[in-house]
Amino acid sequence: MSASTLPDVETTIAGLRSRLDAARAAGSTVALVPTMGSLHEGHLALVEHAREVADVVIVSVFVNPMQFGPTEDFERYPRDLEADRATLSGHGVDAVFAPGADEMYPSGPVATRVSAGNLGGMHEGRSRAGHFDGVLTVVAKLLNIAQPTIAVFGEKDAQQVFLVQRMVRDLDMRTRIDVVETVRADDGLALSSRNAYLDERYRRAARTIPDALEAAESAADRGIDAVIAAAQGVLMGSNEVELDYFALVRPDTFQSIDDDYHGPARALIAARVGTTRLIDTTLLHLA
Ligand code: PAF
Numbered sequence: 001m002s003a004s005t006l007p008d009v010e011t012t013i014a015g016l017r018s019r020l021d022a023a024r025a026a027g028s029t030v031a032l033v034p035t036m037g038s039l040h041e042g043h044l045a046l047v048e049h050a051r052e053v054a055d056v057v058i059v060s061v062f063v064n065p066m067q068f069g070p071t072e073d074f075e076r077y078p079r080d081l082e083a084d085r086a087t088l089s090g091h092g093v094d095a096v097f098a099p100g101a102d103e104m105y106p107s108g109p110v111a112t113r114v115s116a117g118n119l120g121g122m123h124e125g126r127s128r129a130g131h132f133d134g135v136l137t138v139v140a141k142l143l144n145i146a147q148p149t150i151a152v153f154g155e156k157d158a159q160q161v162f163l164v165q166r167m168v169r170d171l172d173m174r175t176r177i178d179v180v181e182t183v184r185a186d187d188g189l190a191l192s193s194r195n196a197y198l199d200e201r202y203r204r205a206a207r208t209i210p211d212a213l214e215a216a217e218s219a220a221d222r223g224i225d226a227v228i229a230a231a232q233g234v235l236m237g238s239n240e241v242e243l244d245y246f247a248l249v250r251p252d253t254f255q256s257i258d259d260d261y262h263g264p265a266r267a268l269i270a271a272r273v274g275t276t277r278l279i280d281t282t283l284l285h286l287a
Contacts, residue, residue, distance in 0.1 A: 006085045007059070007093040013145050016058070016097050020146060023094075028055035032148035032175075034139060037061040037098075038078040038193035039087040042183040046152045049180045051092045053150050059088060060097040060142055066109055067134030078196055097146070104141065113137045114171075116163050119254055123247050123268055124159045124279065135160055136167050143168075143175050151175050156182040156190045158266055158281040162254045182281070184210065190280045197276040205240035206273045212246070213282040216267045220284040224248065224259060227267070227286065235271065244270040244277070251283065262286050 010016040020030055031054030033046045043059075050057045061084055068074035081098055088096065116125065116132035125132045143151060153161045165177045183191045188210035189203070198206055212234040219230035227248065235243050247268045248257050257265055265286050270279045 006089050008095040009081070009085065010095050010097050011099055012103060013099065016095070016145060019095060020056070020058070023056045029149040030054055030056045030058065030146065031150045031152060032142065032146045033057065033059045033152045034142050035059060035061055036063045036077065036193065037081065037084050038196065039084045040191050040193065042154055042156070042191035044087070044091060045183050046154055046180050047088065047091050047093060049178060050150070050152045053152075053178065054148070056094045057092060058095055058097055058146055058148070059084075059093050060099075060146070062097075062099055062104060062138070062142075064104075064134060064138040065101060066105075066113075066137055067131050069128055069130065072128070073194075073197075078193060097142075104138070110137065114140050114167060116167075119159070119163065122256075123245060123249070123254075124270060127244050127270060127277075132160070132163055136163060139164055140167065140171070140173075143173055148175050150178055152178045152180060154182060155179050156192065156279065156281060158268065159254065188214070190278075192278060194276055194278060198273060202240060202274040202276065205238050206276075206278060208235055208238040208241045209269055209271055209273075209278055209280045212269060213267055213280060217282060217284045220265075221287040224257065224261065224286055227284070231267070231269070235269075240273060242272040244272060248286075257286070 031050035033050050035043055047057060063077050063079060065074055085096060113133050114136035116136055120132035161179050168175060168177055187207050189206050212231040215230040215234045216227045219226040231246050235241055248265045249255060250257055251264050251266045266281055266283055268281050
């Protein structure tokens with residue numbers, strides 16, 4: 001494939017499998033980048049990594065109905081396959097796997113699901129009931145369909161990454177999960193497809209989220225109370241940002257940390273800016 005051509009599109013499971021079987025028979029390794037489309041530089045960083053670690057790169061584009069709650073933005077989630085192909089053009093992607101819901105769920109939502117367990121109901125999962133079961137179920141399906149050597153995910157969705165890694169371990173899946181650092185805009189906001197919902201005023205307000213994480217990082221050498229106070233202080237400075245949760249968890253277990261904990265911690269933020277819900281995260285070291 002020449003670097004500047006649009007990637008091919010596979011819309012069927014059979015089509016993708018036969019392409020990848022042929023690639024594997026020729027000795028190629030495969031990397032999968034699972035996405036819901038509306039691709040931006042953050043996704044391109046995942047693609048770049050995929051290209052470095054495998055011979056064949058597949059980007060899946062599927063807005064998975066199973067991971068959206070009834071009041072969430074499934075209907076309005078941006079969908080433009082041609083724009084996504086154009087974004088990927090020149091980035092060495094071999095094919096986009098863009099199945100319809102009929103292809104992924106021919107009999108409607110599947111009865112067999114992967115459960116995210118207790119952690120699936122905490123932090124992000126507390127605000128989005130059933131979300132992580134939907135994510136794990138579709139990721140398991142995508143890994144079974146493509147059987148990639150490596151699948152690449154973004155650090156911004158830290159709880160998703162933790163749960164996918166645990167699923168792969170728990171269910172003895174053969175795919176290696178690689179994680180790529182969050183890409184940020186010049187103003188610090190983590191790139192996200194949902195940033196497209198923000199008008200200028202809300203976009204300005206949304207910067208409070210990375211600012212709060214930065215404040216948390218700066219306070220880390222003064223301990224957990226100082227971190228929480230620093231983050232909350234920044235978040236309370238904006239009337240347009242409604243905090244859903246700020247949490248500090250152990251990176252190795254994703255459990256909330258005790259008051260006397262010292263060591264590496266992951267800070268998680270979810271907040272609503274106008275009608276847009278955004279998440280962000282950073283690693284810090286609690287003294
Ligand atoms: O992170 C996402 O875009 C989605 O949750 C994923 C992993 C593609 C599953 O639908």
